[in-house]
Amino acid sequence: MSIDWASLGQVFGISLVATVGLVGVFTLGIVGHSARGANGTPSALGRLGAFTCYALCLAAVAYGIYIIAA
């Protein structure tokens, strides 16, 4: 009986990195998006950063769909 430790390790590593990475990036996006400047107006820098984060996440989703379809 041969247990495929290599695949198991890969699944473990990729899942962990992808999850933590994506959640982290998306959270940064949310935080940036909801950030407010001193006078209560949305900060431009925050929004720019947020949309960059969202774009990264969208790319990840697109890659996910590609994996499903492939």
Place this chain on the structure above:
Amino acid sequence: MEHITLLIGIVIVTALVFDFTNGFHDTANAMATTISTGALTPKVAVGMSAALNLVGAFLSIEVAKTISSGIIDEGSGIRPEVIFAGLVGAIIWNLLTWLAGLPSSSSHALMGGLIGATVASVGMGAVNGDVVVMKVLIPALAAPLVAGLASLFATRLTYRVARKADEERTAKGYRTGQITSAALVSLAHGTNDAQKTMGVITLALVTGGALAPGSDPPVWVIGSAGLAIALGTYLGGWRIIRTMGKGITDIQPPQGFAAQTSAAATILASSHIGFSLSTTHVCSGAVMGSGVGRKGGVVRWGTAGRMVVGWALTLPAAGLVAACSALLAQQGDWGVAAVAILTVAICGAIWLRSRREPVDHTNVNDVEPAGAVPSGSTAPEPGPEPAGVVTTAMQAVAPPPAPSGAALGASSDDSSSNQDSHAANRPASATSIS
């Protein structure tokens, strides 16, 4: 098409019924956390999941060549009767676990059913023990662990990063993220699980001589399998959604997002690498992980334990039912007819039983009043709530809807109603109340 015999026809219908139960059994995987955090209303959630399952069924034409992933030697005289019996075992186990509100793996049920039917009709020799360990045992242990740890760390991280942000504003973002992850899980589910049914139907058509060996499933097979799983998903396995979304832990939007993302990432990574993990195990593990990851989060290990017992029983139980069906079905036409009639009767009985304590889209998020009243606290710390959940879970298996003290009532009158395994794991949950 004109070569399809009655038996093949029965197998096809049974396969579609299995596909349907698979759909409503697994709605919870994608949508339970989405529904319990309120990211989507229950009806919208199941509708979206159903549509994506249907799309998923058409996305990939990479056919599951071996319906059982090599666990049984399909060359050694698998006949339509055997496939039929295996499907019957899987369907009945799926319905029983649904009645108990237990998320269990539909793929394991199908594998167990096919193994049981094969052993009963061909013998032990046709089952590859090694593959059972590699494809069933190890993944069952690994899936919740992998997804759970990923979800745990993600939950920690997201709470840490967003600790200074305004909760009201971030909740909206979290919900959007969660819906996206849930959509990916639904899509992947449609692709994976609908293909299993297509594989079964194709195999049945090949054994019946209606298709040449090695051919792709015809379009009507793809379409009907996709429709069956989508219909099942839309119907919604509300009992399981309740267990998954409310029973394991109380899920806040950040947790729901972390859990669902972990589930999506794990499922995609594992199926891409070719080390498939059960969607159900992955999602349950992810929810548990998100419960552990939040400060003050409480995981009801009693409920989790019941689920694990259910997972362990899935393969042998489905196998046992399938083995009995196979022995009966082998007696000839009357045997097949008897199995079919018995199956319909058992399914009907389970459905009637579920009507006594209906759970649907209107009350899926309600925690039982019996548990809610004593705990009473509206504080964010969900400390005293396990009683409510266990009561809920028990009422799903125990007949009388006793308004208070339901737990006590359940433990005394359960023996007659649910003859098999559920009785076995009930004492464990009963003790967790006191």
